[in-house]
Amino acid sequence: MNDRARGGTGDAPPAGTRRAGAPRGASRPAAQGLFRRLVVINGLVFAAGTLVLAVSPATVSAPVAWAEVPVLVIGLAVMLVANALLLRRSLAPLDALTTLMQRVDLLRTGDRLPGGGNRDLTHVIDTFNAMLDRLEAERSASSAHALAAQEGERQRIARELHDEIGQSLTVVLLGLKRVVDRAPADLKEDLHGVQETVRASLDEVRQVARRLRPGVLEDLGLHSALSALCTDLSRMSGIPVTRSVRPDLPALGADVELVLYRIAQESLTNIARHAHAEHAELSLAREDGHLVLRITDDGRGGAVQEGAGIRGMRERALLIGARLTIDSPPGAGTRVSLAIPCDRSTTP
Template structure:
C-alpha cells in the first residue's frame, strides 16, 4: 500500500474510533442535552468536546511522529557522513516510507562513492602526469642548466664568478623544489617501499619544512592491504599534516597508524594547536571523499584551544578484502 493511502487510512480510522467512543460515552452516560441547550449543560458539552479533541490530537501526534524525525534527518543528511538512517519505531503504515527514504540514502552514498572514485582516480592520474613532466622535463632541463653553469664557471673571469655562483645556487634550489613538488604529487616511496616508509618520509619532510616536531607511532607490520587503501591512508595523512601547517599554529604533531584487534586500522593526525575548526573546508571534504572509497569513517575533533584530532577508522573488511567494500 502506498504511504499516502496508508496514512489517510490511519487518520480516518483514528478519527472514526475517537468519535465512535465519544458517541458511545454519551449514549450510556446519564447526561442529556435539552433543546434548546440549557446553560447548565454547556460545561458538559465543552468537557466532552475537549476530551474528544485531546484524544484525537494525542493519537494523531503519536501516529505522525516519524514524519518529524524524517524531516530532521532530511535537514542534516550529508552524503559524506555515512550511516545516518531513520529507524522504524513499529508504526506499520509508515514502514514503507522509512524503508524508501533509507534506500534513497543508500543509493546517494553509493553514487557519491562511485563518482568520487572516478574523480579521485582522474586526479591521481593527473598528479602522476604532472609529477612525471616535472621530473623528466623541467628537472632534466634544470640539471642541464646546472651542468652548463658548472662548465661556464671554469672559464669565466673572476669578476663574474660570484654572480654565476649565486645563479647556480638559485637553480639548484629550484631543482630541489621541483623534486619536492614531484614527490608530493607522486609518492614514489609508497610504490617502492610501502606505506610505513612513505609515512615516515612524509613526517620527516613535514618536520623539516614546517619546523614542527612530529612524533610517529606507525605499525611496522600493518595487515596486507591493496594499493588503493595505502594511497587513501597516505593522502589523508598528507592532507592532515598540510592543514596543521596552514591553520593549526601547532608546536607538535602526532602521526600514528595502528592495527586494531578486529583486523582494521586506525590512522590519526593530532596536533596541539589552536583547534576550533567548525566547518569542513575543501581539504577535510576531500579527506571524507577518500574515506568513502574504502568504506572507512573519518572523524574530526577540534575543540577551541585544544588542538585538532583527525581520525580515520578503516574496517577489517576494507583492509582484508577490498572487493567487498560498499
C-alpha cells in the same frame, strides 16, 4: 493535434506514468494507508464520544440549556485531547524523519532512521533509507572515478615535472658550472648566486613531483612513505612529529594505502600551514576490528572549515568504507581519525 495536447511530451509526465527509479505503487499505497489510519483514529474517537453520550445520564435539550454547556465543552475537550494524543503518537516517526532529512550528508555515511511506528510510516522510512543507500552508492562511484582521474593527472604532471622541467634545470645547472669555471673572478660570485637559485628551483621541482606522485609509496611501502611525510614536515616547518606505525599491520590493498597516504599528507600539510603547533603525532594501529590512522597536534584548534581539502579527505574515506572524524576544540589542537574496517582494508 500537437504532441502537448496528446500528453506525449511536456515538462510534466502524463497522468498514469511513473517516474524513473520510483517503485511501482510504492507512494500511493503508503499515502492511502496513512489516510485510512487517520480516518480510523478520528472515527474511533468520535464513536467513543457518541457511545459515552449515549450511555451517560447527560442529555442535551433544544434549545441548549446553560447548565448543559459545560458538559458539551468538557466532552469536546476530551475528544480533542484524545484525538491529538493518538495522532501525535501515530505521526511521531515523521518528526524523526524530518530531522534526518535536515542533517543528512552524503559524505558522512551510515546515518539512518530505524523503522518504527505504524506500518505505513515504516514503509516511508524504509523507502527513504533505501534512497540514501542509492545516493551514497552513486556518490561513492562518482567520487571513485573523479579521484582516479585526479591521481592519473597527478602522475602525469609529476612525470612532466621530473622528465621535462627537472631535466632542463639540470642541463642549465651543468651549463652554469662550466661557465663559472671559465668566468672572470669578478663575475664568479654573481654566477654562483644564479647557480644556487637554479639548484634550489630544481630541489623544489623534485619535491613537488614527489608530493604529486608518491613514488616512495610504490617502491618502499606505506611505512616508509609515512616516515618520509613526517620527516618532510619536520624539515619544512620545524614541527617535530612523533611516529608510531605498528609493524604487525595486515597486508593492505593499493587503494587503502593510497587513501591512508593522501589523508596523512593533507592532515600534515594543514598542521604546517594553519595549526601553529609545537608538536604533532602520527599513529597507525589496529583497534577493535579497525585499522585506525590518527594525526594530532597541539595547535590552536578551533572551528573546522569544510574546505576543499577536508571534503577531499571525506570523499577518499568514503571510497574504502572508512569513517573520518575531525575534532578541533578551540585551544586544544586538532585530532584527525580514520577508522577502516579490517575486512575492507586487507588485500583480497
